[in-house]
Amino acid sequence: MPKIGVFVCHCGSNIAGTVDVEKVAAAARTIPGVVVACDYRYMCSEAGQETITKAIREYGLDGVVVCSCSPRMHEATFRRAAEREGLNPYMVEIANIREQCSWIHKNREEATEKAIVLMRAAVAKVKRDTPLTAGRSGVTRRALVIGGGIAGLSTALDVANAGYEVDIVEKEPTIGGKMAQLDKTFPTLDCSACILTPKMVEAAQNENINLYTYSEVEKVSGYVGNFTVTIRKKARFVREDRCTGCGACMEKCPSRKAKNEFNCGLNTRSAIYIPFAQAIPNVAVIDAQHCLKLQTGKCGVCEKVCAAGAIDYTQQDELIQREYGAIVAATGFQPIRPYQFGEYGYGRYPDVITSLELERLMNAAGPTDGELRCPSDGRKPKNIVFIQCVGSRGQTCRDKSYCSKICCMYTAKHAMLIRDHWPDMDVHVFYIDVRTPGKNFDEFYRRAAEEYQVDYRKGQVGKIYEEDGHLMVQGSDLLEDRQVLMPADLVVLAVAVEPSPDARKLATMLTASMDNNDFFTEAHPKLRPVESPTAGIFLSGMCQGPKDIPETVSQAGAAAAKVIGLLSKKELTANPCTAHPEEVRCNGCGECEKVCPYGAISYEEKELRVMGRREKRRVAVVNTALCQGCGACTVACPSGVMDLQGFSNRQILAEVDAICR
Amino acid sequence: MQRIKETLTHWLQSGQVDRVLGWKEGDMPGLREPAFFENAEELKSLCYDAFCGPNLSKFLIAAGEKDGVTAVVLKPCDSYSLNELIRENRVQRDRVKILAVPCEGNIDPRVFENRGVLSVSIEGDQLHLTTLYGEENEPLARCFLERCTVCRGGRHAVYDELLCPEAEETPQKGDRFEAVRELEEKSEEERYAFWQETFSRCIRCNACRNACPACNCRECVFDGAALDSRQKAAAVPFEESLFHIVRAYHVTGRCTDCGECSRVCPSHIPLHLLNRKMILDINTLYGPYQAGDSDKGRSPLTDYTPDDCEPNQGKGA
Known part of the structure; x- marks a missing residue:
C-alpha cells in the first residue's frame, strides 16, 4: 500500500471560511494508505511547503494530495516542493476545494462534505499515480501574427525589433485594418492615417517582418514552440513582384460597380483596385466577382494598359506551409450592421448611418472628399443626431451585453469636429451614460459639451421616421423628464463592436477558447491578460475585448513581450502526460487518429506476441513529442485501449468510484 | 438460388476465392446458420431464402485471419455492416469478394x-x-422481422457482383424512429421504468454483443481486466441496463441499424431502440448519417466541423 500524505489548506478564510478544514483532514486519516493528514493556514507559503516536505521525509511518502486552490494556481509550486524532497513531481495531486467548492457554496456542512469527497477522489487517483519524466522540445524562433491592423502591426514590430522573425497574415489586400479607415483619433485629434501609415511602412521595411496580405490561415497543427501553419495566399490575379501601383488599371477598368469596402460601401470602386492611397503592399488586386474578364472571359483591359505586365488572370490560390514557435491572434473587430434595430431605420433611410460611415464622410480621402454631405441627396446637413449604445449594453437578443467602450469617445470626437468645421450645424447626442475614463478623456468630452456646445441629452431614441421628406427623431430626455421630437438631416448610430466573424474559425484551429461573444478568452483575466489558455497562443487588440487605440497598442506590446519570452527559450519542458495504446488489445480501427488534433497518432503493422503466437497486426502508435495529452483519443477508442499517462482510465474510474461511494 | 450457387462454384473452382461464407440449414426448422464452404461439394448445402436472417459481415473478421480471399453472400442491409468494418480497417476490402443478393425480407x-x-x-x-x-x-x-418492416431499401453499399437489378432508391418503409419518438415523449420516470423492466429480462447471454458487427473489440471492456470493469454476477439491479447503455454508446456512429441485436435476443429485448435513439440524435444534431454508407471518412462523432452544434444546443439541454 502506497503511503499518502494529505495537506489541507485554509487559504486564509477563502477555504476555511466555508469548509471545516480540520474535518477534511480527519476524514483523510480514515482512508487506508493515508499516513499523515494535516491542515495549515497557507499551504503555498514557505512554512506550508515545509510542512509537506517534512512529511515526505519523515513518513517516506509515495504520494501527496494537497487540498487547496485550482491546480492552475499552485500545482507547479507543490510539485517543485515534492521534487526538492526527491519525490517525483507527478506523484502530487491537487484537490480543488476552493474554486470548485468553498467559493461556490454557502452552506458550511455541504461544502465540507463536498471537500471531503473531492479529497477522497484525489487520494484514489494519487494511489494509482506513476512517476513520470518530462521530456524536452525545441522552439522555432519565428512568430506568426494573424491580423495586420494596429494591434498586429504593433506586436509584430516589437517582436521583430527584439531580433525575431515575424510573419503577418492579413486577409485584406493591405495591412492597416480598421484604423486606416478612421479620420481623426481621440483625444488628441491627430490624423489617423498620419500616425498609422508610418507604422505600416516600418513593418513593410523591417527585415524581420514578412507580410502575407490577402491571405488567410488555413490549418494549424503542432504545439507551443512548434506550430506548423498552412497559409492560403489568395489569388490577386496581379503579380506582386511586377505591379508598381501606378493605378492605370484602376482608371481604365470598365467594371466600376463594386462597393468600395474601404469607404463602407458609400461609393463604388473598379474591379481591379488598390484599397487606398497608402496601401501596403501598393499592389492592385482583382475582385474576381466583379471582373468582366474572370466572369465572362471578355475584357482584359487592365492587362493591356499595365506597362509592368503584372496582370495574370490564371493566378491560383497558393498554399504556404511555415513553422512557428508562437502565434498571436490579432483579428480585430467590426462594427455591427444595425439592421435588427428597425426603430432606427438603418438601411431604410440613407441618411441614417453608422459612426464608421461618418468617419469616411468626414475624411479627405473619403467619397465626399471630406465635405460632410447627406448620403441621400448630397445636401449639407443642418441638424445631426447621434444615438449612443446601439446594440451595446442591452439585455435582449438583438444586443451585445457588453459596453463597446470606444463609442462615447468617438462620438465626442465627431461632435466636436463637426462643430469645429461647420459651426452652423447643430449636434445632438442621445446617451445612456457618458463613459470617459482614461487619460485626458473626460476633459475631451467636457470640451465637446461645454466649449463646442454639443447638445447632450440623457435618454434613448425610440423611433425615427420620415415626415415630409424629413427624418424625425423621437426620444426621451430623462433629465427634463419629457419626450422630445426633433428633425434631423443626418442620424449617426454609435453601433456596438463585435469580434471579426472569422475569429471563431481561427479559435477552433488554434484550440484557443472564446467567450459567449466570440472574444478570445485570456488565460487569466487579471494575471495573464494577453495569453490564451492554449500554450503558445497570444492575444493582441480587439479580438480579446473592446479597446481603444492606446489600449490596443499597450496590449499588443504586452503580447509581444510574452512572445519574445517564449522565443528566447532554448527548449521547453514537454508534457509527460501523453497517450499510449495497449497494443495487444488495439484493433487498429483508426478512430483515435481521426480525433487527434495534433496529428500525433499513426498506424504501424507490428509483429506482436499474442497468447504465445506471433501475429502481424495494424496498431496505433503515438508520437509522444506531438501528443499534448488532451485525452481525445482515450475516449474515442471503442475498446478503451488508449490511455493517458497521469490521467489513466483506471485513475479516472477510481476517482468516480471514490466520489460515488 | 441456382445462380448464386453457380457463381460461387465458379469463383471457387477458378481459384478467385479460397472459401465461401454463406448460410446452411440449421438444427431447427425455419432456422439458417452461417457456414464456411471450402469446395463445390460442400457448396451443395448452401441455402438462401427468407429464413437466412444472420448478418454474415462480422464473420469476415475471423476469415481475415486465414490466408486468401473469402467470398461472402450479402443481403442489402448486411452490406452496410461490411462497409463499416472496411472503414474501420477490420476487414481488408481486397480479401473479400462480395456476391450481392436481393432480399425481400427475413422471417422472424x-x-x-x-x-x-x-x-x-x-x-x-x-x-x-x-x-x-x-x-x-x-x-x-x-x-417479418421488425427491421424488415422498416426496410431502407434494396441498395447494396458495397459488392463485387450483383445478382439482382441495381436497386433504385426504394423509399424507406415506415418510420423506423416512430417507437423512439414515442419513448421520448414519456416522462423520465416512465422511461426509466420501461427500460428497467425491459432490461430485467436480460440474462447476459451476450448474444447481442456476439452478433453485433460493430461490437468487434479484440477484448470487450466487460471481459477484460484492464479497467476494473469486468462483470461477474450483477451486484446491483442496474448492471444489465448499464451493460446495454455502455454497448449502445460504444457502437454509436458505427451502428448501421442492421437489427441483429434484437433478432438474436432470446429475451426479446428491443435493443434496436437504444441504437436508433442514438442514430436519431446524430441525425438531428449533425444531419442525416448512415454508418456503412461509405468505406471512408469519419462518423459525425469522430469528425469536427466548425458548423457542429454546440454542446448546449442539443435537444433536451
Missing part, C-alpha cells in the same frame, strides 16, 4: 417459437407451419 423465427413446429415453408402469401398439433397458417405479411 419468433412467429413459430414455442409452437412445436416440425417444418416451416412459405406458401404464397401464407407462412405454412407443420406442427405437432397439425397444420397452421400465418399471413406472411405479419411474419
